[in-house]
Amino acid sequence: MKKLAIGVDIGGINTAFGLVDENGDMYGESVVSTKKFPYFDQYPAYIDELCEGIKILLRGVDFEYELVGIGIGAPLANHYEGILDNPSNLWKWRETDDASGSRILHIVDDIKKQFGGVKVVMTNDANAAAIGEMMYGGAKGMSDFVVVTLGTGLGGGIVANGKLVYGHDSFAGELGHIIVEKGGRLCGCGRRGCLETYVSATGIRRTVSMLLAERNDPSELRDIPFNQLDSLMITQAAERNDPIALAAYEYTGRVLGEALADVVTLNSPEAIFLFGGLAKAGRFIFEPTKKYMEDAMLFIFKDKVKLLPSSIDGKNAAILGASALVWQNDEK
């Protein structure tokens, strides 16, 4: 009988979910709105709608199967406790709410209840991407590797000895928040110089802005307001040899490459996978990143570590990654 897992990707706008087998083949997917339920007191209704959506998807399966479990990817998820602690990016607390109310959402237990106690596991998006890469993608058979997710921010999933490194509180792998420049760019976390302020969709936008200020080269990027600039525009400009766009990728690759050299010094992975928007810039990001990583590398690690594009990256990657959690045996 075919074994199936559900992968659920909880985002601020939508929650996408799908049915996946052990090979990473998808047997249907669907979506419910997250933002339809903006407040904490609407969270139970959100869970009902999500579970109903999953059940509808399952009813559509026209072959015999065993549901092995449900894997969930969500920002700042606590893997060990199966909770989200005050996820203000997903649900808001209102002034009219009871101030003493709990802002801890027991997502794993709440979903488990509606599925007769089936295995439910949750982690953050970058960790899910790493497990997806190991289960279905280019990291199959690797014991030690790192996945870097390049979105609005920068996330990391570190695998050592064949297991995801969660750390003692389940929050390990926050690669976007290692400090790469003391007193550098202000980060959303309140500190300065975090990697993700340089290397991410928003990071490269800041870099373009910096270069426009520092340099006099003509550039098509001088006609685009900061708020409208995205990494695809920068890539397209780079393809037309725009000097600012090329310099922005060179700069981004240097910061990322030097940071990855330190990650290698600590973890010595077999490969590092780049995942997400910026990784789609191809050679513009891979070439400088690889060059500066190797230049910065401690001699014992030189020319050993592969820098690769994620092979599960695509529209279903987040669902795939979340579903992959189910096949892991990593209860604490």
Next chain:
Amino acid sequence: MKKLAIGVDIGGINTAFGLVDENGDMYGESVVSTKKFPYFDQYPAYIDELCEGIKILLRGVDFEYELVGIGIGAPLANHYEGILDNPSNLWKWRETDDASGSRILHIVDDIKKQFGGVKVVMTNDANAAAIGEMMYGGAKGMSDFVVVTLGTGLGGGIVANGKLVYGHDSFAGELGHIIVEKGGRLCGCGRRGCLETYVSATGIRRTVSMLLAERNDPSELRDIPFNQLDSLMITQAAERNDPIALAAYEYTGRVLGEALADVVTLNSPEAIFLFGGLAKAGRFIFEPTKKYMEDAMLFIFKDKVKLLPSSIDGKNAAILGASALVWQNDEK
């Protein structure tokens, strides 16, 4: 029947070894000279002398026991292959030697042969210290922690999910070589700004020298030549409120604390243990390190991570650490 392990610590001057049980109790120890055999072609004679020394130690045991295995700690040891690859810090190649000869020493196999195939395992000193801390010391029962060894250089042993992080080539954990200051102090590895050029016995000596240049405070350290200065002298001066000595520890603690904040961001350990010479400076090193680590920490990790002195640190620590390898089940 009591189970015993042999711990062997291979250093440039001496090789110390001892008999240890599962609780970390020692049942005898001994030493052979490493530097008596300075050249590669003397390595077989060295192995014979070491194995003979171990056998003499075993013959002295006056109760029934089972020898479970031999654990070895050596600089830059390759754990997976059980070899040392051109260990020029231990054995020298002579111009008169056959240039095509192998400089790879199969220490694990060579010792195993002399002990009838008993389990023999090798790793580097800092990793051995981490496993010793987990087996006999303050990390007992912890799944995620880091040991920082502060000697002439700085070593690291990272444990995640209850297993030492060796990385794909067994060289992970080189914490002393993360770059903390771009273009900073020249390191023995040929790069600039490595953590160990600031935080180690030699690092703090360089810091004292820098402070003597930058500042005008009177200091007893102004009367000691660079080459004679050691961390004990700096600690004793700090105890007498010497302003340069105090500032040197403050500076060292800042560099270490900020680096550890990044390690926490990646690995989220439950505790970080400081081991070795500099750690003996007590509050002079622990207080600034803790303060700057917490100041630099990403909010989700603040006030969660313990900074502790190693509890196996002492004259037998290296033997204890090496012996602890034997009780691990971590064959690749």
